[in-house]
Amino acid sequence: MTVPNWPPRDCHANPGAHAETLLSPRNISGDASVELHMARDDLQLLQGTLDVLILKTLSRGPCHGYQIARWIRETTDAELQVEDRALYVSLHRMEERQWLEAEWGLTENNRNAKYYRLSPEGRKQLAAKTATWSRYASAVSKILQHA
Numbered sequence: 001m002t003v004p005n006w007p008p009r010d011c012h013a014n015p016g017a018h019a020e021t022l023l024s025p026r027n028i029s030g031d032a033s034v035e036l037h038m039a040r041d042d043l044q045l046l047q048g049t050l051d052v053l054i055l056k057t058l059s060r061g062p063c064h065g066y067q068i069a070r071w072i073r074e075t076t077d078a079e080l081q082v083e084d085r086a087l088y089v090s091l092h093r094m095e096e097r098q099w100l101e102a103e104w105g106l107t108e109n110n111r112n113a114k115y116y117r118l119s120p121e122g123r124k125q126l127a128a129k130t131a132t133w134s135r136y137a138s139a140v141s142k143i144l145q146h147a
Contacts, residue, residue, distance in 0.1 A: 059118060063115065
């Protein structure tokens with residue numbers, strides 16, 4: 001599963017690639033205002049999911065962007081692959097919110113890279129988002145396992 005760049009440039013270029021194309025309430029009700037609300041919720045869900053994955057990755061210690069994406073990919077046996085644009089948008093958003101601190105350093109290949117680490121507020125957010133995600137996953141699991 002790939003975490004898509006957001007927002008999609010053209011939802012029709014790859015039909016079915018984005019959940020909002022398949023699950024939009026407008027497909028059922030025809031109500032455009034409901035569709036707008038759902039799209040915003042989808043965006044928040046995708047951002048929240050990526051944020052918690054990044055925060056969890058950084059709970060292990062400071063990393064640069066490539067290391068974060070690689071750890072997520074390897075840990076999930078390539079089921080989740082974070083696209084660069086989505087990763088850096090999320091990192092910058094969390095840095096602005098002061099969930100992350102960053103400083104420049106050298107990679108193992110002597111290249112300049114920005115290293116991110118959790119701030120104290122980021123640790124609080126990780127705990128809160130982990131609890132929220134666990135409740136959400138449990139609720140979805142109940143639906144999927146229902147006979």
